[in-house]
Each structure stands twice: as C-alpha cells, then as structure tokens.
Amino acid sequence: MCEFEEYTVSKYGDENVRVAGKVWTETIKIIENAIMSRKNAVITILGQPGMGKTLILNAVKKELNEKAFILYLDLVSSPSLSKASWYTIRNTTVFEKIRNNAFKILYEHKKEIGYGLLEKMSKEFTNWMRHLCEKRKWSGNYVYAERLYCMAYEENVEGFIEFLNDLINLGPVGLLIDELKNNEGQLLELHKIINETKIPIVITLVPDVISQIKDSALRRRLDEFKIELKLRDEDKLDILKTYCEEFAEDLINIKEIKSSDTVNKLLDSAREAYNKALSSCKDEYKKMECIKNELKREFEIENIEDASKMLEAEIRQGLLELQKEYNIDYIHDRGKRIEQVGITIDIFFRRGNIEYLGDIKLTNENTVENIRNVKKLIGFNRDGAYEVRKFIVTNSTNVDLNEFKIITVDNRTIKDILNSNREKRNELVRRILKELEVTPT
Template sequence: MVCEIPRVTVTTWSSRSIILVGPTYRKYLEKTLEIVRNNEVASVVGQPGMGKTTLLKKIEEITKTDNLSIYLDLANKQSIDEEFWTKTTQFELREKALLELQKIKGKLGYSFWKRLMGVKFEDWLLKICNKYNNPFLRVYCLSYERNFDGMINALRDMKNLSKLVLLIDEIRDYHLSLIHRLINAGLDIPIIMAMPTEVYSKVSDLAIRRRIEESRIPLDDALTSEDIKEIVEAYCKDLTEDILPIIITLWNSKEITNVSSILQFIRNEMDKVEKVCEKNNIDCIRSELRKYTSLRNPEVDAKEFEKKVRELLSNISKEFGISYVHPRGKRIEVDGKSIVVGLFFIVDDQVYLGDVVFSNDGSLYNYEELKLLSKIEEVEHDKKVYKVRGRFVITNTATNINNIYTLNIPTLEVVKILNGDVFLLEERLKILFDQYQTPTRNETENLAL
C-alpha cells in the first residue's frame, strides 16, 4: 500500500510501530530524555490527538533496552495502582531479580548440599519469600500488598534492579491526588506523565500545579508546517507533494487540528481513492488526489463560483444591507474600453464591484481587465450614477493590484464551495464585508474595496 496509516488508535500501537517525526517533536523528545537522565518529573500536556501517547511510547521504546521502563495507561482506570499491578510482569522482574539473588545464594541459605539434593534455587527462593529483608527477594516473590502503598514499596525495590522509568498516560482529574503522593514519595526516579489540556486547566491545588509546571511540555499549538510535512512524508512518502497541500489548507482552516486528525484524513482519502485505483497505481492515485487541489476548468469554475456568490448575496441581503444584486455580469465602460465585471451589488447607495478569477498555474488570464477595474470610480445603473465603494477579486492565487482587495480562497476550499458548501462560502464573504466596518475618512477615499 502506498500510504501505511495504522487502523488503530495510537494507545494500542506496539512500541515497534511508533513513528515520531518533526522538529518540534524531536525537540520535545530530547528534552524529555534529558529529564529521564536527570531523574526528574515532567508533564506532557495537550489536546487529544496531539501526540502525548506517541511521545511516551517513543520514550519507552528508547529507554527499555537499558532501563526498567514501565508504561501505565490510565484510560478508563480509576486508580494508578490497579494499572500498575496489571502491567507488572512477574516473569521479567524475576529474571532481573534472579541475577542479583544468585550473587548471594549462601546468605539466603542455599547451600551446596541443597543443590546436591536436587533443590532448585528458584524453588528455594519461593520458600523463603518472607524470611529475609532483601529488595531483590521481595521483587522476585512480588511480596507486596496490591494497593497504592504496595506499589510505592515495589517501585522502591525495583529501582535497585535497574534504572527505573515511570511513564503515566491519560491522567484525569481524579488521579491527581495519588499522582501528587507518588511524586512526593521520595523514589528519586524519573516520572513522565501525560494529561489532556482540559485536565491540566482544572488543577486547582497549588502544590500539584507547581509540580506539574516544573517541567511542562506543552503540545498544544506546537505543530508547525515543517512538522506536518515530515508526518506526511513518514506515512506517504511517494505522495507527499500531492497530499501536503491538502493537509496544510485543512490545517490553516482549522478543519483538522491535531496529528490524529491528519492521519485519519489521509486514511479516509486513501480508502476512497483505492475504490477507483489499484493500491500501487501511483499515477491513478495522484490523479484522484489532484481533484482536491486543482480545478478542471478554472474559467468555467470561476463563472459557476460567481453564480453561487450572487445567490448567497441575495440570501444574506438583509443582514448586510444589500439593496440590489445584479443577476449576471455587468458591462462597464472605462478608459474607452468595455469590460464585464462578474459581481455587482449595492449597499447604502454605494456600488461594490468584483471578479472571480481562478487558476491552476498561478497566472491571472484577465489581469489587464482587473487593472481597468481598479480605475472605476463611478457606475451608472438604472439611470442613476453610483459611487464605487469597493473593488475586489476572489481568487485562489496570490495577486496584488492597487485599489483592489484580494480575497484569497485556497483551491481546496473553492472545490468544496463548488460542491455545495454554502456555509464555507458565507464565512469567506464575511471576511470581505469586514473590510468595510467603520472606515475612516482617509480609508473611504483610498480603500481598495
């Protein structure tokens, strides 16, 4: 498959599947690993889908080789210790503890004669679980009460086996009091905890908030365009140039707001494309994806867009004080030449003139006509002369013409509007009308629109 997007939530990925890319996340990963090295406490805070779990799982992946890393997922768990005792693997702990206990066999009463009699050392340890005050023996036997205090005692002993790294995910407000107790237990181990922004914002206990703030890693608003590019490249390298413009447009318009929604969008679009194209037919897939980022016929689409704008202007006329919307293009004489202006409407006895111009290559086919539009000061309509209040162009390409306001709408949004998204069109037209709110006298004389 061209794009390898996991079909499960990040919290169920194995650590082998964790992909963490982007300069922002690499920076935060290195910061967190430094915190681990210094045996400090850190909190990863962010909205759902911003990569909190991914960051923790990546830390687990990196640290588990040389450390005893414990990852606790508190989603739908009422207590920390419940998850701890579920995740504590006795087999792995016994292997580590056994290596230390074999160094002190004699002190534990395991003599040459016992070995000669066929008593295995492992069996002997189980018989003496409660006879010696030894941290390795307690770990081997897991001789702890299955509650919060028992968890603290177990952690205190386990850190003698290896450097201990505690990663706690999906913390909720009802976990905070126990988290505070855990931090203050004097374990001297690194604790990295992740919580949603909503939970963090509700922390009222000053002592808890101070501990959380000590090394807070904020993921909200951290994602940059370079991060997004690397994320797309990581999952869809061969289609980055085709998918990235779509993702950036959706990100800028707040239609996708986090890493999870980026991956979800790509997966959904690839599912649609695969109904038309074979899985590895790159050319077919690109052709389908480009339908989102290019127009089939820019000039024809511009005329259709103008029609939709006129229809909407008529529907919102009362809200914006529009007294007249011309039902088609308006022919106007300027500098001895005749041009057709696509949009013509009247507000408060002042005229607004505009054109819709789309392009797939960044060029404007009617650039000279737009320059003429910028010169129009008065328009005669129905035997009355109106002052021109504003001149504008709606386009999907970057342009700058004196005395003309440019309302730039990305191609992806243009396609959505052409497909019937009236609400999106209304949002964009409101940006246009915002240009006229309480202008100064100087603005009235010089405003381009």
C-alpha cells in the first residue's frame, strides 16, 4: 500500500529521505561529485517553497556524512551566516568528528609537533595537547590539525574562513547553506567565504531572492552553476511511484494532482486522495479495485451546475463579510443583468468609480464549453460613469480571455468551500480582490 508522509515538506536535518525525479537525483549526484572531488565550486539551487530544495541537502548530508566533513547551515532563523556556522560546529556531531580526526594526525606526528622524550616523561599526550591548546603556540607542518583539535578560532566570519581552510587538509569538505535570504549581512559574509576559500559551496534559495541581489560580483558567482527545480510530468509520476507504486498511474490521472506545480502540492493532493479512497474502501473485499474506482471519482465535482451556483453564493457571502475591510460600496444580491450586452453576470460589486463583473465557470473536462456568454463583455469597459473590470473564477487551466482576470481555483478548494470551509472561502475572495487590485483600506 502507499506510504505518504504526514508532513510532505522536508525539514532541515530530516534523515528520512526519499528522492525521486530526474532533476533531483541528478542534482544530488552533481553536488556529491563536487564535494568528493574537492572542486572549488558554487552550486546554486533555485526553487519555490515546496520544491524539494531542503530534501536535496538532507540527502547529500545523509550520503556523505561518513565520507566527508559536511557543514549544513539552516539560515531560516539566523541573520548571520557566521553565527549559524559556529552554532552548527559547536552543536552537532561534526565537532567531535573534526577533533578526533585532527587528534589522529597529531598523534601520528607527535615528534614533529614537539612531543619528544622529555615531554613524554612528564605528561600524557592528551594532557600535553591540552596545554598546547591553552598556549596556542603552533609550529611545524601540522598547524592546521593543532588549530582544529583545539578549535582555536575567533567565532566570526574571519575565524570561520580560517577554520574551513584548515579543514580541507583533513578531507573533503562541503558547505551546505539552506534558504539564503536577501540579507546584507548574510550576503557580505557569503561573498567573503566564496572569495577566500576553495571548497564546494551549495546554496538553496527562492528565485525572488536571487533576483534582488544587487552585488554584481556575487551574482556572477551564484549564476556560475545554477540549477532550477521545475516539476515536469515525468517527474510527477516518478515521485508518486516512490511513495505509492500501486496507484501512481491512477493518481496522476486526477486533474488536481497532475496540475500540481510543486512537489509539496503533488504529494499533499495525492495523499489526501489516497486516504479518502482507502477510508471509503476499508470494509471492501476487493480493496485494490475499490481504491482504483474511488480515485477515478476523487476531486470531481458531481453536479457542475449546482456547484457553480453554490460557489457563486459563497463568493458573494465572502464579499459581504469583507465589505467593510475593503470599503466595497455595493454588492448585488444575485446575478446581475447587463442590459447593454444582454447577459446576466454571476457576481457584481462596486467600489468607488469601478464596477467589477465576475462569472463562475466550472468543468470536469479539460476545457470550459459555456464561455460564449461572457465573450459578449469583451469591449464593454465602461458603464456610464463607471470603469468596468471583469473576471472569471474557474477550475480549468485552459481559460484565456482578453480583458478578463482569470482566477483559477482547484477542485479540492472548491469542495472545501462548498462544505462550508469559511477560511478557504475568504482566502479565495481575498485572492480575487488582490487580482482585481482591490486593496484593504
């Protein structure tokens, strides 16, 4: 049976990692190769929230944790890259791993670092090293190991750079930075680290952040090796098979799932559809067959005409609830006849000198057939003293009509609204108003 996670967005440090989709698996290989071959490279991973950026870093950390020194930083709650770095070093297992490896090197080269016969007679090596750490007097070819064992660094960006340049002498190093922000402090420190170290650095961020970075030199480095996560149809099926191989083909045929634009939305929709089908079929003898049949019906709107009327009424009710917040002057209490073009429009409201005309167009097919009536509104841009703005609320992704704002809403949300989910309804109404540039007052 299927094994969907209850929480489908990867959290920083999750060890329960499932990777699927060509771009995700290939990106992980690229990063792992860069770390193990000690490339001096900056790899930038771009993707909207819910696209699996953190999943990639979790997978790299899990795979290479025993083979390399992986420093994995979470910048979600830290304005400072160096503070996040030192927190990670001091509070994760990498601290003891580094010190143990440094100790082995120093123990193998005791004489070269000054631990001779006299020192051996007076102090055990570990005690001698403790005094060395206190004095911080380094010498010879193993200064890097001495500093690493003693963790003798200033806990700022300069100290972190010195630490990284020492650490590469112990083995492969990878610096993973999750959720870089357009924060001047983070960006200045990142640029300094990139310029003054020779290690692979992997950075995840959303497209909006990289577009806001003004430092052209840093931007060039971030653009050198850029991977953008986009969800293709073949990836969707591959991901579904990883979690639900028996029903992946059935799930991908559900419009709500197939149209998902993020990994998170894909898995959330698939999990909900599967769980509903499983619940409906729990007492059935032929459970597999029953689930397949239920999935075919999942998220379909049973009576399009009734659903359209109900959604119209819910949107109107939402407008009434938000009327004061948005300073809406007038909301018509039913469909409004537009005599100039000879049609009745579903939604009509007015604010200031603008009239807003909206229609509900729902379908269970790939296209909306009953759109001819609203086409009569094309060119109808003024009603006396009022400017006219027009919109369509639809569950189809194939509606494109000049002069209309197209508000697309998925069937799952529609069904929630029709089942009296007030929060979802008002969320949709706020989205409609935002698209129409109607702002709260």
